[in-house]
Amino acid sequence: MSEEREKVEEVRTAFLNEFDRFRDLDLSTATLASADEVSRELAELKVRHTGKKSAIAGTMKLIGRVAPEERSAFGQLVQSVEKDIVSMIEAAEAKLSEFISDARIERERLDVTLPGRRPRTGHLHLITILRQRIEDIFVSMGYHIEDDREIETDYYNFDALNIPDGHPARESQDTFYTTDGFALRSQTSTVQIRAMERRGVPIRIIAPGKVFRRDTPDMTHVPMFHQIEGLCVDKDITMAHLKGTVTEWLQRLFGSDTVTRFRPSYFPFTEPSAEFDFSCFKCRGTGQFEGERCRPCKGSGWIELGGSGMVHPNVLRAVGVDPGVYSGFAFGFGLERMCAMMYSLDDIRLMFDNDVRFLEQFR
Ligand SMILES: [Zn+2]
Structure with missing residues (x-):
């Protein structure tokens, strides 16, 4: 080769x-x-x-x-x-x-037979859902929704609401104060005063909002919670209007067979004052549900909800309204307590923990 x-x-x-x-x-x-x-x-x-x-x-x-x-x-x-x-x-x-x-x-490779993955979407908080349902009811009854500041002067938080000096609610053990002497509002009644100053009378408002109390958190207390306050001032408004209004919105929320009950009580800003209860939405007032003691009403058939009364003449005077011409009613209640009862929650702190596993149940 x-x-x-x-x-x-x-x-x-x-x-x-x-x-x-x-x-x-x-x-x-x-x-x-x-x-x-x-x-x-x-x-x-x-x-x-x-x-x-x-x-x-x-x-x-x-x-x-x-x-x-x-x-x-x-x-x-x-x-x-x-x-x-x-x-x-x-x-x-x-x-x-x-x-x-x-x-x-x-x-x-795509397996088209696999079940789809549901995208996680947000939704409203259960407190917001209940608040909006109640707001809708009152708007349909001709009420305005009002909100105002959460940091207030002593005048709006106490004086104008006829809460005298030395009243226990004024104590700093009960109310949060800023270092320069302002109070975190301890009830939404402050909005009544501001709304009447702004709009005058006659007036029909509800005021949903946060309130603050110096409570140590436990199963039934939190230092910040939500209230809804209602106020109606006009000529010839009587206790019958108060009872009719409270009964009407509770019936719209829980059914037309819901009945209400008013028990005499005392609040500085109303006279006369009454706490109001309604017949249990679960056992329809019987106290028994499926043969057992009903849980939301603890077998009594009644659920205690809030406080109410005829607006105290001193409160009307504080905003320049003549109590000889005008009269009005007011009521208020806590949303967390109401939610806890409606959904049988043992601990109201659950509503503040932001645990998605809990919140997802209330879409
Ligand atoms: Zn019941």
């Missing part, structure tokens, strides 16, 4: 040695990542062994040294070796790329 043909055989042998690991590729245990790696190595080998700068292309330059009658056969040899190299590499490439393509499809 001529020296030149030997050179071609050397190049072929060198290629076959290097290519050996890509021949009969076993991909049975390969992963997508390992196949990608093999594919990169094969591409490097291809760059070295094919193209104009490869060793096999270099051997073509030897043709000048070959005897003229052998040049044609030599050229064919070089070309056939070159063709073998390319086809071996291409066969390995095809096998790899098929494996990689299958592996990607497998990885990205």
